[in-house]
Amino acid sequence: MTNDNNSQLYSLSRRKMLAGLGAVGFASAGAGLGTSAYFSDEESFENNTLTAGTLDLRVQYEASYDSGGAVENMADTAMGTQDGDPAGMFYDLGDVKPGDSGHVEFCFEIVDNPAYVWACGDISQDENGMNEPESAVDDTPDFGELGDSIDARLSYCDVDGEELIEGEEIVSGSLVDVFAAIANGAALDGDGVAGLAPGDQSPYDEVVEADPDYITGSCLCLYWEVPFEVGNEIQSDSLTMALEFHALQARHNDGTTNPCTPTVTTRTGEGFAKQQEFATEQETSFARGRYGNNGPSGSWEVAVGPDVGSADTANYVWTPGDTVPFSYVYDGSGNASFTLDGVSVGSGITAPSGKLAITTKADEATVSVANLALDLDGTPVTLSGPDAISASNDDDGSDREVTYLVFDTDAADVANPFTISGDVTVDVQGDYPGSEEGVAFDISVE
Numbered sequence: 001m002t003n004d005n006n007s008q009l010y011s012l013s014r015r016k017m018l019a020g021l022g023a024v025g026f027a028s029a030g031a032g033l034g035t036s037a038y039f040s041d042e043e044s045f046e047n048n049t050l051t052a053g054t055l056d057l058r059v060q061y062e063a064s065y066d067s068g069g070a071v072e073n074m075a076d077t078a079m080g081t082q083d084g085d086p087a088g089m090f091y092d093l094g095d096v097k098p099g100d101s102g103h104v105e106f107c108f109e110i111v112d113n114p115a116y117v118w119a120c121g122d123i124s125q126d127e128n129g130m131n132e133p134e135s136a137v138d139d140t141p142d143f144g145e146l147g148d149s150i151d152a153r154l155s156y157c158d159v160d161g162e163e164l165i166e167g168e169e170i171v172s173g174s175l176v177d178v179f180a181a182i183a184n185g186a187a188l189d190g191d192g193v194a195g196l197a198p199g200d201q202s203p204y205d206e207v208v209e210a211d212p213d214y215i216t217g218s219c220l221c222l223y224w225e226v227p228f229e230v231g232n233e234i235q236s237d238s239l240t241m242a243l244e245f246h247a248l249q250a251r252h253n254d255g256t257t258n259p260c261t262p263t264v265t266t267r268t269g270e271g272f273a274k275q276q277e278f279a280t281e282q283e284t285s286f287a288r289g290r291y292g293n294n295g296p297s298g299s300w301e302v303a304v305g306p307d308v309g310s311a312d313t314a315n316y317v318w319t320p321g322d323t324v325p326f327s328y329v330y331d332g333s334g335n336a337s338f339t340l341d342g343v344s345v346g347s348g349i350t351a352p353s354g355k356l357a358i359t360t361k362a363d364e365a366t367v368s369v370a371n372l373a374l375d376l377d378g379t380p381v382t383l384s385g386p387d388a389i390s391a392s393n394d395d396d397g398s399d400r401e402v403t404y405l406v407f408d409t410d411a412a413d414v415a416n417p418f419t420i421s422g423d424v425t426v427d428v429q430g431d432y433p434g435s436e437e438g439v440a441f442d443i444s445v446e
Helices: 003-031 175-182 275-278
Strands: 058-067 070-074 077-083 101-111 117-128 152-159 163-174 185-189 219-225 239-248 261-269 285-290 303-304 310-316 323-330 337-339 343-347 354-362 365-376 382-383 389-393 401-407 418-428 441-443
Touching: 003 343, 058 239, 077 285, 101 117, 101 239, 117 175, 152 175, 152 185, 175 239, 239 303, 239 354, 261 275, 261 365, 275 354, 275 382, 275 441, 303 337, 303 343, 310 343, 323 441, 343 441, 354 418, 365 382, 389 401
Parallel strands: 261 382, 354 389
Antiparallel strands: 058 070, 058 077, 058 101, 101 219, 117 185, 117 239, 152 163, 152 219, 261 401, 285 303, 285 441, 303 310, 323 337, 323 418, 337 343, 354 401, 354 441, 365 389, 365 418
């Protein structure tokens, strides 16, 4: 609409209004009602409010345990409704042995908006000492084998009366494998379709017939069994499982938002990380950037591998005071690579089993590692703690300074691909003697 048209409409309206006022004024005066009356009208829109909707997830759960053919429903401790603060332990089995099996079932009810549901979890294991039968077959006294020995699968499921019906399988393998698959978040499909990428899943939007205030969808079941073939290596071992479920409003949400972004605790200390933090005080593999002299064969600055003697190495020319990037990548299949300022090396390694660490070593120098970041299976991790570590030593005749930063990861975290990245600065003093092991930083893998 043009400005000319606006002016014309305004003019016509004004002429009609003036004509009406004149007529009313005349009639009013004749009736003796005064000459101050005007057209008056009122349309009221009162008490207008906006009220936010609600979204509240509650989880119905039930667990069973089959030992020697006797199924125990564990009704007093292993079934109920979780709505609010995290539930305490409800599945506490103290005498699990080969041939035992069980399942845990989770069904979801949401108030009162359709929502995308995500699952995430964690598992930790303990050896709990070794008795005589176990020590005869178990050569890892610091690592529990129970979770790796349990066959498990995570599937969609449904309840039909008293019968539990298993649907499509989401993931299967050892119990450690299953929890590794959901450690960084798994998008659940409201219709129970497995294998969908985040964004392709359906929301939970089925109205509960018995209670229309609630919305639901497919249930989730974790099945487990200790095979008869498992031997004495699991005696006295224990494990702890933790599961979380999240609901995100489906409206204005494409289903790709992952609420399970993992958080890993970091802390710093003095000395070698592997000796201070690893259960065996040894690393299964490492990467190193050291301040060498870029000299003849046998001298190197970049390395990765199971140990120093069998590491893949390369040369790198450091520029003291320059800050350069680095990254360590594990592919989840027994291979690691280490890149320092564009120089890359790679090696086969033993599968990681726990913590990750950065160790800085300085003799008449300063080594600073900063802007540390950890990515677990494609998901950036929030670090709860410091993201930098440094060591510094001046020329006073004292030993080099050794410091470390440890990532409190566990076997489930590092079973899949992961990446450690950051920046490193090495600044040597003018009288640095050039020792190949005096100035370096290591990435240690438990």
